[in-house]
Amino acid sequence: MKKKLLFTLLFLSTIGCFSQQKTIAELSAVPNPFTSSTKITFNADSKSSVVFTVKNVLGKTVHTQxxxxxxxxxxxxxxxxxxxxxxxxxxxxxxxxxxxxxxxxQ
Structure with a gap:
């Protein structure tokens, strides 16, 4: 019973996450992995100011733009x-x- 309830709650929360409207879509880095440079591409629903941040695995911000x-x-x-x-x-x-x-x- 508990497993069914947990599964149902997880399923409903997942549907809720996917149904939210996103203003930034199709985010990707090509090539990935890379040695010297990559190109980050995304689609925006409207003209807006966006902050691009890169963090290492420890959570330290190493780049902001x-x-x-x-x-x-x-x-x-x-x-x-x-x-x-x-x-x-x-x-x-x-x-x-x-x-x-x-x-x-790399």
């Missing part, structure tokens, strides 16, 4: 700079929503 996104497809070039090889989390955030994914620097 403000972007003026246009409605439709947008891209951000990202260069490794002095970052070490490893896994990083990149986030795009507008006034109401944020989306995060990971990329790997």
């Amino acid at each position: 403000k972007i003026e996104a246009v409605k439709g497809k947008n891209s951000i070039p990202f260069y490794k700079g002095n970052l070490s090889t490893g896994i990083y989390i990149y986030t795009l955030q507008d006034k109401k929503h944020f989306t995060s994914k990971r990329f790997v620097i």
